[in-house]
Amino acid sequence: MRVTSRKKEHGVEVYDAGLNLVRVFPVPPRSTYREPGSEGHAVTRSLDRLVYATDTAVLRVDPDGHEDWRFELGERGPNRGVAYTDVALSADETLVWVYAPNTMADRSRPDEWILLDAATGVPRARHELTTTGHGGDQFPLRDGRMLLEVGEGQDGISIFLAGPDTSPREYGWGDRSLISVSPDESRFMTVDHDQEDMRIHDFPSGEVQLRFTVSDFGFAPRDEVYFEWNGGFLDEHTAIAVLGGVNDQAESEDEEEWWQHFRIDVRTGEVLGELNVTTIDQYDLQVLGDGTYMITDTDGTLHRM
Incomplete structure (x- = not known):
């Protein structure tokens, strides 16, 4: 089942298969270049849990916004630029995949692709990336793997493929945006x-x-x-x-x-x-x-x- 959700000023709206509004998760306003807030998000198929990123952390919350867990990414430095963290659930919803644009966030460490246990928020794997990304988009695959597109502004776009137990493979084009998977x-x-x-x-x-x-x-x-x-x-x-x-x-x-x-x-x-x-x-x-x-x-x- 594909979950339909969208972020609005009052929170993340979640819809059922008939596009009827089921609930609205309260989250901070959208992050902007100057003002911190909420960034990428993903909703479970049960429609009763939301995983979302802020400028400093990834959280899983219930419909009232109460935290199940929180994973700290760290504060952004004074020389931060445009940097939006993305989150996605694996196809079986056992993992949360996080793209963290650490370089542009001025965290003094490389960009990372992080796998968290979806139930506990405990890290299962961390991969350093050579990107200097402003943000990322992720595409879950049925077998548990994930595709990641990292946008690097004028420097182009990088596309990666990884599995829960495999290191990222970069496609190496550097100039193509990943739109869709059949x-x-x-x-x-x-x-x-x-x-x-x-x-x-x-x-x-x-x-x-x-x-x-x-x-x-x-x-x-x-x-x-x-x-x-x-x-x-x-x-x-x-x-x-x-x-x-x-x-x-x-x-x-x-x-x-x-x-x-x-x-x-x-x-x-x-x-x-x-x-x-x-x-x-x-x-x-x-x-x-x-x-x-x-x-x-x-x-x-x-x-x-």
Whole structure:
């Protein structure tokens, strides 16, 4: 079961399969560059426990916000920069995986990928990373392994794969954003850091199976069109690519952004046409892997399509 949750100013909202609001976990406001607060979070399938990060710790709490445990990451130093800690639960929910951007947090130690016992918060493994990351996104796999994308700003993006008992393997590209893993976990999707192409890779080897440029979607290379860092696998055989651009407004100095969603057959590479859907921004649509996707209405209501 995929858990749907989102962080709002009043806390982390948790929804059931029908997108009915179940509860709201009280957490500190979002962390910002200058003001500490809450960062990454994950909700258990029972919907009654939340794991979340702050600028100094990782916590597991009950629905009232009472702590089950707390794992200290340490204070951030005076030369800290943009640094957001990410947390994710393993597929069997026995481990909490933590990406800690220690370098940018000025903790005087390298970035780490930390595995905590989900029941107790006790560390099970700690891996030093060579990244200088601002933040990370994690993708749990059914066999207990985890994929991690670390964003390093202008220095690019690093992608790692590790298991509970194995050291991280870095894919080594340094310039690709990890977007999605297919429902059968045989493929994954990346977008170029400069947004110039999208690729479908074999998992776990990373070998490129398909590569797409904007011309594959009917745009001329000279058009100012690019791939958004969004999309993913609608189902086992179909992916969604999001392309965007900017329209100049002739009568003003403003520029209007636009974006479109396209369906792709990942077996053949055929572009199946546009997905006719309106979203509030380029990153709103979330594919669910079962042929459906989720979008947000202008009033904030979630819809499954």
